Amino acid sequence: MARANDEVEAILREYADLIAITGGDAFKARAYEKAARAIGGYPADVSTLDAEGLREIPNVGRSIADKVAEYLRTGKMAVVEERRAKIPAGVRELITIPTLGPKKALRLYEDLHISSVSELAAAIEKDALADLKGFGEKTQENIRHGIELLRRAGTRVPLSLALDTAERIVAELSAVTGCTRCAYAGSLRRMRETVGDLDVLVAAERSAPFMDALCELPVTAEVVARGAKKTSVRTGKGLQVDLRVVPPQSWGAALQYFTGSKAHNIRTRTIAGHQGLKLSEYGVFDTGSGASVASRTEEEVYARLGLPWIPPTLREDRGEIEAALGEGLPEVVTERDIRGDLHTHTDLTDGLASLEAMVEAAAERGYAYYAVTDHAPNLYMQRMTDEKILAQRERLRELDGTRGRMRLLHGTELNIGPEGEVDWPEEFLAGFDLCVASLHSHFDLGRTAMTRRLVWACEHPYVNVIGHPTTRLIGKRAGVDADWDEVFAACARTGTALEVNAQPDRLDLGDEDILRAREHGVRFAVNSDAHSVPHLAQLRYGVGTAQRGWLTGEDVINTWPLTRLRRFLRKGRRG
Structure with missing residues (x-):
């Protein structure tokens, strides 16, 4: 569930963009940008404030405070809804391109009927913008680069949003009866700068209560798939969350496996193979007898492979295995x-x-x-x-x-x-x-x-x-x-x-x-x-x-x- 301050900041920023797109007063647009920034950085939860309390926030005057109070009360802001209705969805999609401002987006729509990122990319390739004033070679190159940045980001979300969402989910699931361990894994645990989806693990004897709980969380906007071992949902921000419930005795192996990275896991499985062992999300097993020899903790799993525990942020196959086997891993800053x-x-x-x-x-x-x-x-x-x-x-x-x-x-x-x-x-x-x-x-x-x-x-x-x-x-x-x-x-x-x-x-x-x-x-x-x-x-x-x-x-x-x-x-x- 997004922090109320962040939600209000987002809608005020959108309103500022909408004002700019429709040729509104630049001073007014700037006022809403300042208010958005002030609310986003305000230490108190704005959902607990009335209009009078909101006016105590720097750069939030009476008119803006009333609109914010309306949003907090109804989940909508009438002026934003009105502006949205005046602007084609395609133009709003175009302004998501880094380096492309709202006025240029509107020009592209009105003059060339371009209403999507893919249409704009195709138009640049066909040199269809050459005769459009203000869209010279340098501008087109900047837009092309902006499209590349947008596509590279894809559906990945910033580390901060992913971590906030994951910590809320972990806190909720940890409170469910029967939970012995709960943590996030994947690229988030490795602290990558952007995250494609969230991997959440629970150690418990029964999975059904946790699958039910995830589907019913306020953050969940859509249930993508539901099963006994894995359930996937999508949040209101479009972030997919994959929940896996594992037996408590497999916790360490599952956490190591689902933390990744893929390249790191290939290296650890190769080491296991050379020692007559098999490594999976369920544990380390003797290849001959099939007996489990390590699984409860990550430290136990790594130790069975002859390695010290490796901090998740280092698990990218960038020399951490060699360092662990040789001169030693760095004691990374905390x-x-x-x-x-x-x-x-x-x-x-x-x-x-x-x-x-x-x-x-x-x-x-x-x-x-x-x-x-x-x-x-x-x-x-x-x-x-x-x-x-x-x-x-x-x-x-x-x-x-x-x-x-x-x-x-x-x-x-x-x-x-x-x-x-x-x-x-x-x-x-x-x-x-x-x-x-x-x-x-x-x-x-x-x-x-x-x-x-x-x-x-x-x-x-x-x-x-x-x-x-x-x-x-x-x-x-x-x-x-x-x-x-x-x-x-x-x-x-x-x-x-x-x-x-x-x-x-x-x-x-x-x-x-x-x-x-x-x-x-x-x-x-x-x-x-x-x-x-x-x-x-x-x-x-x-x-x-x-x-x-x-x-x-x-x-x-x-x-x-x-x-x-x-x-x-x-x-x-x-x-």
């Missing part, structure tokens, strides 16, 4: 290892919560240190000034030490310009505890220019971390084109950390790039990039991605004690 968050925002720029609220929430997470890194002035829409950032520093120094032993660091997120330049001169940057530098524009520079831009940022004496390095948005925007090995080498040489940004639509760096960068000796920072209090908890997705990249606590600078972190942040500067 969320408990993270001592502080080094990239967060407040309402001084584009965050939704005050400095005080963010500091309080960080302290509740038990951090030893916490950095506030609001945007610098070159990201003009944030309207940062020297006076504002210095006033924030003064207030932060006042708060330092007032939340237990947690220490506060004053930082900033700098904008990396097209030539690698950053905001503020060096003498001003010297006053910050740390500087994160990120790309926010000029994503289409050529490979050579982009590489040089990133390397120059790394070489800046006050840049400590490159934030969301590739700028990718999963399923929406590909990362920038650069010689990443050269960038990774520059980071290692200059003592500049690369961020593993935990926002679920970023997860940037991704696991494969982390593996490459790690070979260069790069250090990393796993950060939430939080823009609201709830966003702080998104750190778990970054940690999962870091694990998939084989990172240990030694690799991640924000697992280090503050004294060691401060030495790293000095970046070789004297004095």
Whole structure:
């Protein structure tokens, strides 16, 4: 069941798109986008608020609050229904294409009667857009790339949505009488950045109560198939959930088997075969006698194969078997290892919560240190000034030490310009505890220019971390084109950390790039990039991605004690 805040955020964003499609007031559309973002990041459950309570949320005025209250009361928003009726479904399908805005989607429908993604792809291949104003070669290439991203994403959902759904289902099924164990498996347990379907396992003697319970859950929109051993349903978000009930004595073998990956399982079955054993979802069996020799726990199953237990995030056949048999597996970083968050925002720029609220929430997470890194002035829409950032520093120094032993660091997120330049001169940057530098524009520079831009940022004496390095948005925007090995080498040489940004639509760096960068000796920072209090908890997705990249606590600078972190942040500067 989706969080009410997320549902309201989605419908307000849709309304903003519908306003734009129909040529409505751009200011009005922007107002609804701001309200959507504010509600999505609001810590309290909006379903518990009346219209007056809703108006206390930033950027939610009386009119928007009334519409949200209507939606929470009826499940519908009349203005959205009216706008939907005016716009062909095909146009609404077209705006799901990354890089294709609502106005261009409407032009395509009105001028060329294109009303689906497949029709648009065919039209581009036939060069049917050539004479349409505003659809030159560069625009068509961008749209073609957007279609590729959309198709690549397919029916897969973001890690965050899959995990939220899975945890709700596991909690519900765990409460059913007769359940001895319940967990999610599959690519979600391996923390892949997107998930095709959910695999949920229950250990119990009787399966019927659990199959019944799954079919009756609020999250279930459709029963796809129902059986004694496996039942499949589809959620309202289109995510398929496959539930399997196994005997308690087979729990470990089933969890190992259904966690995967396929390539990892092929390797473990091959090892079993070489030892005269057979490995299946029911256990490890002696091939000759057929007797079960291991099945109850994953540790028992791996041990019978002569292997240590392998963390699920490593099970991709990317060397984990060889490491387990040889020099040993890495002790991958965990969320408990993270001592502080080094990239967060407040309402001084584009965050939704005050400095005080963010500091309080960080302290509740038990951090030893916490950095506030609001945007610098070159990201003009944030309207940062020297006076504002210095006033924030003064207030932060006042708060330092007032939340237990947690220490506060004053930082900033700098904008990396097209030539690698950053905001503020060096003498001003010297006053910050740390500087994160990120790309926010000029994503289409050529490979050579982009590489040089990133390397120059790394070489800046006050840049400590490159934030969301590739700028990718999963399923929406590909990362920038650069010689990443050269960038990774520059980071290692200059003592500049690369961020593993935990926002679920970023997860940037991704696991494969982390593996490459790690070979260069790069250090990393796993950060939430939080823009609201709830966003702080998104750190778990970054940690999962870091694990998939084989990172240990030694690799991640924000697992280090503050004294060691401060030495790293000095970046070789004297004095």
